[in-house]
Amino acid sequence: RTLRAWRLRFESAREQLQIANAYFVPTPAIAAALKAAASRCVSVLLLSNSPETNDLPEITLVGRGYYKDLLAVNESTEVRSCANPDAGLRIWEWVGQAADEPARNQGTMHSKFAVFDAERSLVGSYNLDPRSEKLNSETAVVFLQPDLARQLRMKFLDEDLRYAREVTPEEAARFEAPDSV
Numbered sequence: 001r002t003l004r005a006w007r008l009r010f011e012s013a014r015e016q017l018q019i020a021n022a023y024f025v026p027t028p029a030i031a032a033a034l035k036a037a038a039s040r041c042v043s044v045l046l047l048s049n050s051p052e053t054n055d056l057p058e059i060t061l062v063g064r065g066y067y068k069d070l071l072a073v074n075e076s077t078e079v080r081s082c083a084n085p086d087a088g089l090r091i092w093e094w095v096g097q098a099a100d101e102p103a104r105n106q107g108t109m110h111s112k113f114a115v116f117d118a119e120r121s122l123v124g125s126y127n128l129d130p131r132s133e134k135l136n137s138e139t140a141v142v143f144l145q146p147d148l149a150r151q152l153r154m155k156f157l158d159e160d161l162r163y164a165r166e167v168t169p170e171e172a173a174r175f176e177a178p179d180s181v
Contacts, residue, residue, distance in 0.1 A: 002126045002140045006114070007033050009142065013116045015084065017044045018156045020111035023056065023127040024048035025063040026070070030128050035073040038089040041082035046070075047109070047156070047164055050093035055108050059129065060093070067091055067172035074169070091172070092164040106163050112140070115153040119146045 010017065010033035017037055024046065026034065038044050051057035073079055074088040082088075096106030113123045124140025143149070 002124065003027075003029070005122060005140055005142055006030070006126065006128065009114060009116050009120065009122055010034060010037050013037050013042045013044075014040075015042060015117050016086075016153075017042050017114065017116055018047075018153055019045065019114040019128075020047045020109065020156060020160060021114075021128045022049055022108065022110045022112060023054070023059045023063075023129050023131075025059060025129040026066050027129075031066060031070060034070060034089060038073045038087065039076060039078040041079070041084045041087040043084060043086035044089040045092065045156070045161075046089065047092045047094060047111075047160055049109050050095050050165075052104075053094050053096045053106075053108050061176075063129075064167075064172070064175035065177040067167055067175055068169070068177070071167075071169045071172050091167045092161055093167055094160070094164045096163050098162045109160070109163075111160070113152055115149050115156065117149075118153050119149050120144050121149040121152050123152075 007029060034044055048063060049060050051060045054060045070089055071091065079088045094109035095104065097104040112126055113121060115121045121143045122140050126140045
């Protein structure tokens with residue numbers, strides 16, 4: 001049911017989608033929903049841990065294997081023809097260090113939330129990975145509270161991305177794709 005809540009929210013996004021998820025290894029359904037949102041001209045920003053900040057670095061290494069395919073949606077005719085200049089999918093990795101800081105001063109990012117069109121938010125314990133889908137007992141709550149959504153969105157954009165770096169398509173092309181999850 002929790003996965004269904006995530007997917008329904010992805011499918012309903014019209015303009016913006018910000019996702020912070022500590023352990024990101026997309027299932028086929030999640031990958032398809034994210035690419036479909038980008039193809040509908042939604043600006044999709046995804047933030048997850050880097051191997052350096054993840055308490056389970058192998059999770060990030062497996063998740064990275066999907067980045068190339070996810071970012072390829074940006075080259076599609078649908079995304080290239082969008083009127084929204086921010087349309088498409090962008091991936092950021094939490095490094096726990098701002099560009100103007102001499103050393104890392106933040107640990108693992110453990111967030112699991114998303115903001116949809118700055119009016120709805122989803123918050124919970126569910127990771128976007130096969131383990132949460134098949135094994136763990138995870139949950140999430142969807143809030144239709146624009147004030148909460150705006151606060152989470154601003155935290156994501158102003159604070160969380162400050163301690164992250166964007167993954168380029170060139171970098172993503174060098175990551176190894178897993179044979180299976």
